[in-house]
Amino acid sequence: MKPDLNILLIEDDPIMGESLMERFELEGFHARWAQTGAEGQRWLARGGFGxxxxxxxxxxMGxxxxxxxxxxxxxxxxxxxFITGYGAVDQAxxxxxxxxxxYLTKPFDLDALIDKLKLYAQATPPAPAVQDAGLGISPALRRIEAQLPQLAAKARTVLITGESGVGKEMVARAFHCLAPEGEGAPFIAVNCGAFPEGLLEAELFGHERGAFTGAVxxxxxxxxxxxxxxxxLDEIGDMPFSMQVKLLRVxxxxxxxxxxxxxxxxVDLRLIxxxxxxxKxxxxQNLFREDLYYRLNVIQIHIPPLRQRREDILWLARRFLLEAAPDKRLSExxxxxxxxxxxxxxxxxxxHAVERxxxxxxxxxxxxxxxxxxEVVGNEVVGNEAVGNEAVGNEAVGKKSAPTSSLADFVSQSERRYIAKALDECAGxxxxxxxxxxxxxxxxWEKMKKLGLSVNEAKP
Structure with missing residues (x-):
């Protein structure tokens, strides 16, 4: 019986590639052929290769x-x-x-290659796709990831805490995928802070026809x-106090x-x-019901902010870039x-930074x-990187002027512009x-003081 083997071949030589693909087909293997590194990365992101x-x-690229x-x-x-020439053996x-x-050096015995492929494929399960490739590589995220299978098998009520934007929904989705009902079962997300009180009740519990104006x-x-x-239920802490007793009852x-x-x-569901x-x-402060807090806080998962797990930064950035533009690279x-x-x-x-x-x-x-x-104005991009016909400072297209400040100053100035723009859009x-x-x-508030933005004129 031939093994069910999925191979990703990354080879730019058309003769070599065609020869290998023909042999793989004869062996009954499933194979994808990428002729560039970028194309190989796109296939790798889909997962499933042995x-x-x-x-x-x-x-x-090399x-x-x-x-x-x-x-x-x-x-x-x-x-x-790896397939390598004699001169690149040390590199391999x-x-x-x-x-x-x-690695194999050219020329190599095709039968020996097939035997190696079968051996390695049987020893290791297929790699996951990019969206299933874990939560992060920092010790904190690894600990969370290690605990999830056990929690997902038994826990029915979970509370995830952490600053805005740390990836709480990502962890919730991972929890859902590991649950016994798993894939195919519904995963419904709602932001409790995004609805006025009157609409939140209908969003959570539904409504009958004619229950209120517009309920057709x-x-x-x-x-x-x-x-x-x-x-x-995201941003549960922002739920109006009067709604909390109704949620508790449910x-x-x-x-x-x-x-x-x-x-x-x-209803029979897992509540995250x-x-x-x-x-607490x-x-x-009498802004959140104590009895509801204890009902929700059966199992708590805390996600540290990104600044406390810097090992995850480049790992995440490369994942995001692979999804947004696999043919591009981040400079050193x-x-x-x-x-x-x-x-x-x-x-x-x-x-957002990577996508931008x-x-x-x-x-x-x-x-x-x-x-x-x-800030993009007309054909200019602040930061001397043009997308139109002229760069800031009337530089030629693609030509960058010499840096006039340190990298830290540049980042600080960019952050100041970003916050100032947000303040303006939100009327202070x-x-x-x-x-x-x-x-x-x-x-x-602390960032505004640090960056010299007016805190006196801002509205509370």
Missing amino acids: VVLSDMRLPD GDALFRESAASYPVLPPWL VALLKLGAAD RTRKGVFEQADGGTLF IQERRVTRVGGEKSIA SATHQDL KRVT EAEQTLLTHDWPGNVRELK GAILANGASIGVAALFGE HLGHTATALGISRKNL
């Missing part, structure tokens, strides 16, 4: 660079075999020390929609009654709540800037200006601005 077979020399970037982007890689041996599985049809609430799966009874209805409906608030403190200067930035908006801010960089960068390399140059309202930036009001 073995990667890559040439050491590719048209857009095989060693491809392996190093992939190893930095994924916690688990399939066995990786060095990669073995970094985790590569094996009966609608299920998110509790009913999540029946048999997982309901994720959690206790596992039954909901639609607005305008009389019949109670049984999340907040950036200190719920809000309990003492850009990577260093990412590592030193404070990330007040956490993972959400990092994702992928759009604004000229060419395949993403620099600091593309990542942090928020601190609470609204903090929400828009994904940080706490206290954090925003």
Whole structure:
């Protein structure tokens, strides 16, 4: 019986590639053929490969660079075999020390290659796709990831805490996928702070036709929609106090009654709540019900802010870039800037920076200006990186002037512009601005003082 083997072949030589693909087909293997490193990364992100077979020399990057970037982007890689010329043997041996599985020198025996592929494929399960490739590589995220399978098997009520933007929904989705009902069961997410009190009740519990003006049809609430799966209540700390007692009753009874209805409906689901608030403190301030707090806080998972787990920064950035623009790379200067930035908006801010960089960068390399140059006016981008016909300062297209300040100063100035712009858009309202930036009001206040932004004129 032939093994069910999925191979990713990364080879730019058309003759070699066609020969290998023909042999793989004869063996009954499933194979994908990428002819550049970037194309190989796109296939690798989809997951499911038992073995990667890559040439050491590719048209857009070296095989060693491809392996190093992939190893930095994924916690688990399939066995990786290299095809190399005699002159690159030392390079291949060095990669073995970094985790590569094996290498073959040209010319090689095809039967020996097939035997190696079968051997390595049987020893290791297929690598996961990028969205399933873990939560992070920092010790804190590894601990959370290690606990999730056990928690998902038994826990029905979970509270996830952490600053805005740290990835609470990402953890909730991972929890859901590991639950016994798993894939195929509904995962419904709702932001409790995004609805006025009157609309939040109908959003959570549903409503009957005619229950209020505009209720032209009966609608299920998110509790009913999540029946048999997982309901994720984000920003539970912002829920109006009067709504909390209604939520408590539903959690206790596992039954909901639609607005305008009389019949109670049984629901069976996992409830995951999340907040950036200190719920214990809000309990003492009479802003959050103590009995509801204890109902929600059966199992608590705390996610540290990104600045406290800097090991995750480049790992996440490369994942985001692979999804947004797999043909582009972060420059060394850009990577260093990412590592030193404070990330007040956490993972959400990092994702937006990478996506912005992928759009604004000229060419395949993403620099600091593309990542942090928020203000685009006409054909100019603040930070001397042009997307139109002229760069700031009347420089020629693509030509950058010599830096006039330190990298830290540039990042600080970019952050100041970003916060000032958000304040302007929110009419100086601190609470609204903090929400828009994904940080706490206290954090925003401290940053404004540090960056020399007026705190006296801002509205509380």
